[in-house]
Each structure stands twice: as structure tokens, then as C-alpha cells.
Amino acid sequence: MRQERLICLSELLSLIFTSFRILKKTKTKCKRFHKSIYLLENIPKKSENLNEFYCFMRKLSLGILSIIFLIIPFHPFLVTWLNSAFFDPSTAPSVFLSAWKEALIAILAIIFIIQVIRGKIKIEMDFLDVLIISFFLWSLVTGILWTNGGVFKESGFDKTSFLQVVYGAKYSFAFLLLFFIVRHMNFTADEKNILIYLALTSASVVIIFAVIQKFLPEDFLLRFGYSDAGPKAVTQSLAYCQKTPLTDAIDICRAQSTLSGPNHLGAYLVFILPLIFAVGINLKESLFKIVHFFMIGLGLFVLYWSYSRGAWLGLIGTSFLSFAFIFRKEKEFMNFSEILALCGVFGVIMATIFAKPEVLAEGAGKFHGILFTLLHAKLFYLIIFLVSSFFVAFASWKKLPLISYFVGLFDLGIFGIFLISKLKGEWFWQVLLRPSSTQGHWERTADGVYYLKENPLGLGLGDAGPASNHFAPDNLGFIPENAFLQVGLESGYIGMAIFVLIIIFTAYKLFKSNNNSALALGTGLIGLVIHSLFLHTWESSVVALTFWGLAGVMLAKEKKLSFLQKISHAFQKFFLFFKRKF
Numbered sequence: 350m351r352q353e354r355l356i357c358l359s360e361l362l363s364l365i366f367t368s369f370r371i372l373k374k375t376k377t378k379c380k381r382f383h384k385s386i387y388l389l390e391n392i393p394k395k396s397e398n399l400n401e402f403y404c405f406m407r408k409l410s411l412g413i414l415s416i417i418f419l420i421i422p423f424h425p426f427l428v429t430w431l432n433s434a435f436f437d438p439s440t441a442p443s444v445f446l447s448a449w450k451e452a453l454i455a456i457l458a459i460i461f462i463i464q465v466i467r468g469k470i471k472i473e474m475d476f477l478d479v480l481i482i483s484f485f486l487w488s489l490v491t492g493i494l495w496t497n498g499g500v501f502k503e504s505g506f507d508k509t510s511f512l513q514v515v516y517g518a519k520y521s522f523a524f525l526l527l528f529f530i531v532r533h534m535n536f537t538a539d540e541k542n543i544l545i546y547l548a549l550t551s552a553s554v555v556i557i558f559a560v561i562q563k564f565l566p567e568d569f570l571l572r573f574g575y576s577d578a579g580p581k582a583v584t585q586s587l588a589y590c591q592k593t594p595l596t597d598a599i600d601i602c603r604a605q606s607t608l609s610g611p612n613h614l615g616a617y618l619v620f621i622l623p624l625i626f627a628v629g630i631n632l633k634e635s636l637f638k639i640v641h642f643f644m645i646g647l648g649l650f651v652l653y654w655s656y657s658r659g660a661w662l663g664l665i666g667t668s669f670l671s672f673a674f675i676f677r678k679e680k681e682f683m684n685f686s687e688i689l690a691l692c693g694v695f696g697v698i699m700a701t702i703f704a705k706p707e708v709l710a711e712g713a714g715k716f717h718g719i720l721f722t723l724l725h726a727k728l729f730y731l732i733i734f735l736v737s738s739f740f741v742a743f744a745s746w747k748k749l750p751l752i753s754y755f756v757g758l759f760d761l762g763i764f765g766i767f768l769i770s771k772l773k774g775e776w777f778w779q780v781l782l783r784p785s786s787t788q789g790h791w792e793r794t795a796d797g798v799y800y801l802k803e804n805p806l807g808l809g810l811g812d813a814g815p816a817s818n819h820f821a822p823d824n825l826g827f828i829p830e831n832a833f834l835q836v837g838l839e840s841g842y843i844g845m846a847i848f849v850l851i852i853i854f855t856a857y858k859l860f861k862s863n864n865n866s867a868l869a870l871g872t873g874l875i876g877l878v879i880h881s882l883f884l885h886t887w888e889s890s891v892v893a894l895t896f897w898g899l900a901g902v903m904l905a906k907e908k909k910l911s912f913l914q915k916i917s918h919a920f921q922k923f924f925l926f927f928k929r930k931f
Contacts, residue, residue, distance in 0.1 A: 403469055406460050411540060413453050414531065417898060418548040421450060422555050422617070422891050426573065426607035429587050433574020441585055450890055451519065454527050461530045472533050477854045481529050484847040485522055488840045492517055492810030513820050517810025517839060520885075524893035525851070531901025544902050545866060548895060549628060552621045553644055559606035559614065559651040567602050593656045594779045604654035613889035615660025616880050618652045620873025620896050623667065627869035656780060659883040663876035669758055671872040673751060674860070686753035690741045693760025697737060700767040701730040716791035717784040724770055733763060790830045790883060797829025800838060807841030814839070815888040832881035852878060858904055867903040870896070 420427070424447075432442040464470040472478070492514035536544075562569065567590055571577060575589035587609055590602040603611035622645055629641025652660060676682045707725040708718075723729045737760050744752035770777045778784075797813070811817060814835035817826025829835055837845035852874070859871030877896065880886050887893045 403464070403467070406464065410457060410460050410534065411544075413457050414544055414898065414902075415547055417450065417453060417527075417894055418544055419551055421894050422551040423607045424450065424891060425587060425609040429575055430573040432586065450894060451523060454523060454530075457530055458526065461534070470533060470535065477851065477858065478529065480847055480851045480854065481522075481525050484525065484840075484844060484851060487844050487847065488518070488521055488810055489514070491807045491840050491844065494809070513811035513816065514809070515811075516816040516819055517812070517814075520814060520816045520888055521810060521836065521839060524887060524890075524897040527894060528855075528897040528901045531898055532904045534901075534905050536902065536905050536907060538907055541902055541905070541907070545624075545628065545899065548899055549621070549625060552617075552625070555606045555608070555614075555617070556644060556648050556651050559604045559654070560647055562604065562606060563654060593783070596775050596779060601656075603656045604651050606651070608891055609889060611655040612657045612659065612884050613892060615652055615655040615657030616663070616877060616884070616886050616889065616892045617895070618648050618655075619660050619663040619667065619876035619880060620870060620892075622648045622652075622664065623671070623869040623873045623876075624866060624899070627865040631865055658781065658783070659880040660876075662883075663878075663880040666879045667872045667876035670875050673754055674872070677751060682754075683748070683750045686750035686757065687741075687745060689757030689761070690737075690744070690753040691757075693757035693764070694734065694737050694741060696764030697730055697734045697760045700764050701727055701734055703771070704730055704767070715788050717782060717787045720787070721782065724767065730763070730767075733760065793828055793830045794834065796827075797831060797834040797838060800827075800829075801834065801842075804838070805842050807837070807839050807844060810839050812839060814885055828885065830883060830885070832884070832886050835885055855900060855904075859900065862903065864903060870900055870903055874900075 428442045428447045432440075432446060436443065436446070461470065465472060568577070570587075570589035574586055576586045577589060591605065591611055592600040593603055594600050605611045605614050608614045608617060625641055625645055625648070629638050629645070632638050632641065652664060676685075704725055704727045706727065708722055737756050740756045741753055744750070744756070766777075766781070769781065800808070800813075811820060813827050813829060814832075815826075815828070817828075820826065827838070829838060833845060833849065836848045840848075856871050856874050859867045859874065862868065862871075873896070877886050877892070
């Protein structure tokens, strides 16, 4: 096998050298930027060798995707560990150590381009493809023209600005490049299932490690090169623990497993748990079903231990939206929605009766202080009651169960927060409200909105979000605490609008699919959108590459098997069945 691959490689090199000679001797009228395409199209046709070569490239593409899905969840842990073992453990891992995933995507892109040029992959462009290409081009234009004054200044090429564009591209659309490539690849049904199970296998290890980590010493990760300097900065290794107060006297480490932080772990679970559920519910063997649902239970505990409020909201939102999407056409859904709405209105009435006005002295004039005052004000609940009653009556009159459903959920959510604030006051204060964190989120988001209004065409790639940390004088860039605002600040209103449309059409295509796994991933995308309103969800390569890679697999066309391949598969299944029985 190894000898055959070496022969295939030598044949490939000979083809490349031959094509260079042909290009040199032939006086072609092609323009300079067409030469690479001309070269590939005029490779001498040695059908056997080329077929072997294309087969090898296809297997290599599948291998790259398998490596990404299998290893990417452990990337932060492995890179931090290797950096401590072979380099300086007190600093952040070097770019060359952590850029292996981008290198694999680049190789995948080269293979994809070759296959497209040679006609092995036919791209059927749709509106989603146009949006992705438009976002890519517009972001590059804004980055080159005005990032830090532009890549090309009066004095010539600016290396710093160019690197800033590269970093901005990594965080803004490297995952969209992977999505674009994968959704145009051809997979058999078995290949799709293998890739999904590789991703779920890694997810199971992440969940189990997080559970084990709960019972290990807090400083366990220090043995693997993690830092004890608090939240991650670009100049240091990952923090071994991010603490949150449970009471005035007790701080607790938030679960982060093998990811780079608890918020990233929360975002990862928001789309992985629905996918585990969708795969598990279709299994025939009860043992495997039990394993899948047991893993979901562990995942929910891990999600709670992450204390990521954005992830909590994301999973709650995606769960209720999924329920409405699945059962909206059922006859019983109308009655259920009306009962839910009435329970919600009753809950708001109870909150109106028992609310006691209270003002937070230390939060006067601040967002968390205003929020605290509202949650203790009778007028606040009275207004909610009046508005909700109107919508419930309108929905009942016009027979619109979805309106009743969402109004009921909103009212019950408000009543639930009111109950928690009364029964678990300290937990509500320290964990849910978390004044300093909430205030910081609000201030940075408000600043982001202000700067977006001031710069409607954007500041350029790398001038906002995680990429800006690498170029700020104190390594603390501008973090607007909102993934959509980050895109807007980098690419302006146009870039943000295109990005929103990409999200919408991707969700539409996932929901349009008849595949349960695709539907689960679509609901997970809704959860990630909710998460993105409070955090930079796509800064985590684990979250971004796993989700968009899986979305590409789900939306890719299935490769049809030949008649002989179908017969071969049928015989394989028959012999496996025969072996199990006898």
C-alpha cells in the first residue's frame, strides 16, 4: 500500500513537471492570472494514475475532516500541554503550534479547488453561497482599505495591518470557508454517519472529563501548563480556573473541560446536546439509547456547572423553540398553548401582588441596579400583565397558538425569576444577576452600538472582538460582548446584514432537511444565536469549526452508490446479520 502511494506521488510529480514544460513551450493567449487554471486543465491524461490520485485526494479530504471533528474539542488542552512541555509554559502557545487546524483547512481548500477545476466536484451555486462569497469579499475589502489606516499606506505595505486582517479573517470567516467547502463535497450516507459519530465521540469525552474534573483538585490543570493568572489573555496560557461566587464567602471553579473557558464549553453543549438527542432517538438498540440519554443527562449537569448564563438561555430557548416547531401542527398544541398562557398570566398576577419595592443603593444609575429595581416593582409586573392579557385574548380570538405559547413562556420566565429572587436571594444575586459581569456586558455592548453608528462602513478586520487583543497596546482590545456587533464593527452595516442572512438561510436549510440530525443542528444554531447576543461565540475554534463543519456535512449532497456497490453493501449487511445470529 505504501509502495503504491509512493508510485502515485512520483507520477503526480512527473505530471506537474511535464505540464510546466508544456506551459513553457506553448504560446497561450491566457492572461497571467489564468495560468494556474490552464496548467491544471492541460495535465496529460493518464486515466489510471489520475483516478488513483483523485481517489487519494477524496480520502485525504475525509481524513482531514475526521481529524478536525475528532481532535478539535481537545485543541485548547493539547496545545497548552505541548507548549508547556516543549516551549515557554508562562506564555501563550505560538501561532505555529496552534494553527494546525487552519493549515488543515488550507489543504482542504487546495484539494477542493483542484477537484472543482478538474470537474470532479460540481458547484451548484445558491443564494447561501452568494452570501458567503459576498461576506468574504466585503470583509477583505474593508480590511485592506481601512484597518489601522489600511494595509497599503502612502509609505507602502503595512505588515501590522496585514497581520491584523489575517487574524480578523481567522475569527470572522475561517469557519465559513470550511462550511462552504464541506457542503459542496460528496458524501455517502455511511460517510456522513461516521463523521457525525466522530464528533459525538469527542463530545462524550469532553462531557465525561468535565464531570471527572468536578471531583479533582481545582489546580489539577496546572500540571498541564495552565496559568493561575485568572481569565485568559493573549500573552499567557489558559487559566486553569475561572471562578464565580456562589455566596459572599464561597467561590467555585466553573467547568471548562478541555475547552478554553466555561463560556465556550457552554456554547459547545448548546448544539451538541440536541444532536446527541436526535441521534439517540433514532437508534434501535435500547442499550445505545440509554447511553445517549445518559450522556445528555451528564451534559446538562456540566452545562449547569459552567455557570454560563448565555449558554443557559441558549439551551432553554432552543428547547422551547424546538418543541413549538415539532408540535405546532398538532391539535392538542392549541389547548396546551392556551393553558400555558393562562398559567403565565396567573404567575405575573402573583408577582404583582407579592412584589415589594426595593432599590439597590450601590447600583444607582447602573444597568444591574435598574434591573434589580424593576424586578421588585409592582408597576413593572402590572404592565406585563396588561400587555400579556391583550396578546393572549387576541391569540385566542384569532386562533394563533404560537402567540399564546410564547407569551406564556415569557410570563412564566418572568415569574420564575421573581420566585428565585425571593426564595434563593443570594444565588439569584451572585449567579444570575452577577452585578459586575452584567454591568460590564451592558457597558461594552452600548459602546459597540455607539462606535457602529459612528463607523457605518466598519473599522476593518481585526479592529474589534478577540482579534483586536493581539494588536492593542495593553493586549486588551475592544470586546463588544456580542458576536453580531463584532462583525458590524469590523465590516459595517453591510457586513453585519450579510452575516445575519447567512445565519438565517443556514437555519432555513437545516430545518428544511428531513434528517433529524440536521433539524437538531438547526435548533442548536438558534441557541448559538442567543448565546452570540451576549458573547463572542465564534471566537472558539472548537465551537465554530465543529458546528459549521457538521452543518456542511448535513447539507452536503449524498453520493449515490453504483449498482455493484449496493450489492456489495447488501452482502456485507447479510453476513454481519448471519454472524450475529449464529
